[in-house]
Each structure stands twice: as C-alpha cells, then as structure tokens.
Amino acid sequence: MAQTFQKNFKAIVSLLILIIGSLIAQSSASGTTFNNDRIVIWVFDIGQGDAIFIDAPDKQVLIDGGPDGQILEKLSAVMPFWDHSIDLIINTHPHSDHVTGLVKVLERYDVAEVWDSGQEYGSDVFEYYQALKAGRENGVQAGKKVDLGLGAELEVMWPTFDLIDQRLPNVHNGNVVTLFTFGNTNMLITGDFEDENELQILEDLPHIDVLKVGHHGSLTSTSIELLNTITPNYALISVGEGNDYGHPHPIIVDRLKRIGALILRTDKDGDIRVLLDGGEPQVELFDL
Numbered sequence: 001m002a003q004t005f006q007k008n009f010k011a012i013v014s015l016l017i018l019i020i021g022s023l024i025a026q027s028s029a030s031g032t033t034f035n036n037d038r039i040v041i042w043v044f045d046i047g048q049g050d051a052i053f054i055d056a057p058d059k060q061v062l063i064d065g066g067p068d069g070q071i072l073e074k075l076s077a078v079m080p081f082w083d084h085s086i087d088l089i090i091n092t093h094p095h096s097d098h099v100t101g102l103v104k105v106l107e108r109y110d111v112a113e114v115w116d117s118g119q120e121y122g123s124d125v126f127e128y129y130q131a132l133k134a135g136r137e138n139g140v141q142a143g144k145k146v147d148l149g150l151g152a153e154l155e156v157m158w159p160t161f162d163l164i165d166q167r168l169p170n171v172h173n174g175n176v177v178t179l180f181t182f183g184n185t186n187m188l189i190t191g192d193f194e195d196e197n198e199l200q201i202l203e204d205l206p207h208i209d210v211l212k213v214g215h216h217g218s219l220t221s222t223s224i225e226l227l228n229t230i231t232p233n234y235a236l237i238s239v240g241e242g243n244d245y246g247h248p249h250p251i252i253v254d255r256l257k258r259i260g261a262l263i264l265r266t267d268k269d270g271d272i273r274v275l276l277d278g279g280e281p282q283v284e285l286f287d288l
C-alpha cells in the first residue's frame, strides 16, 4: 500500500514538473512574463488599427482592440491560458479600427471596467460595443488615473472636457490619450489624437521614453511642437502593411528620425514588446 502511494506520489510530482517546465518554455517563447516585479506593454501587430496591452502586477489593461478578431489570438499568446479576465478596457475613440476588436474581447473575457470619452457615434459596431459594455462604462476626462502596481500608473490626459452623449464632427477631437508612468519611464499612448489638440496638452507632458505615434503616422498628428516637447527615444507606429491611407506619412517618419527617435512599425517589425523593470525600457520584437 505504502509502496503504491510512493509510486503514485512520484508519478504526480514528475508530471507536475513536466507541466511547469513546458509552461515556462511556452511563456518564454511567446514573451509572456509571470514575474511580479516587471511590467510588459505590447503594441500588437493587428493590421491597420491599434491594440495596446499593459500587463502589470495589479492590473491588465487593453487600450483599443484593432480592426477585427485577431486581438483574441494575440491575447491568448501573451496571457496564461487560465486567465479569462481583463481589469480595464479603454477605447480611445469609436472608429472601427480601434473598437471592433474590443467587441470580440468584451464577448469573450470578463472585463471589470470600460473607459472611453462617452462620445456618441452612429456605427453599428460602436452601438454593439456600447450595448456590451453596459453597466461598466465610465466617461473619462483628464486627471482620471488607475494604479497598475509597483508604483506604476496610467493617467488620462485628454479629453479635458465632458463628452458624455456628445457627437463631434471629428471624433478624433475626443480621443482618449493616456500617459503611462513607472519610475523614470513614461509612455504616451495617443490613439488617433491630432496635432491641434496636441498643442493644448504640451505643458502637461514630461519627456516621453516611448511614444505610440498618433493616428498610425498620419500627417494630421505628431506635430513638431509635440516632438520638441517630449523628445521620444522610441516611436512605435501601429500600422497595416500596404494600407490605403499611405500611413505612416514620409514627413512624419522624417520628423521622428530628426528628433532622434528609434522608429519601430508593426507592419515591418511585427509585435512590439516594451519590458519595464525599473531600469531603461527594453524594447523587443516578436511574431506572435
């Protein structure tokens, strides 16, 4: 009896070691991190659109979901298989290249909270998103913050005015902009924020280590004034290969080069991971 128990016990321990070993191997291949002393920010390669995932010890935050369901594959590549919840979803604005993937995520994941500007927009996909988020929504304005753990936080920088139930001729004017801070490291997450609004938040912005370039590198964003203020070290452009808009615009790419930023683009470089452990940000490329 005792021998059988010992045998079974050994077999179970060996099996557990095997499972844990394969999980670790899988996680390092996919770029997942189980550590509680670092923060990972993904700028996913999801075609023409935006999808940024912040994986921090206290919170997982998804900012926009891209133009289709690809986001589900990306999330399952970087999240542990048992994790079906996301603490916070932020929709920068109602355009389909930002909100469509969020609909898929709201259908599949337990999402605790949803932030957006509260603005109205007439599309079917945005109306479906509004129905799905019901009961969890927050029309946010500048100053709203969330603690991510390790002293890191995410703060809303725009809009600076109430947009709940408002319809704007240009929805980009109500685009939710967030500033991520962790120790000395700052990342500005812009969605499709445009240059005339950039000028209005300049004096509230610190030096930015990592810039998620506005509006997929369009000429309507990333003013010289913004770049001179934030002097980004890295410029990450979320953009689809061969897109119809000519994004990123060569003038913007040139502007970013002149300021000395290292440019990485999802269409050419794939999925971009920013790893933060309190020191300099480590930016690496993956093909999830």
Ligand SMILES: [Zn+2]
Binding pocket: 049, 050, 095, 097, 098, 192, 215, 216
């Ligand atoms: Zn867009």
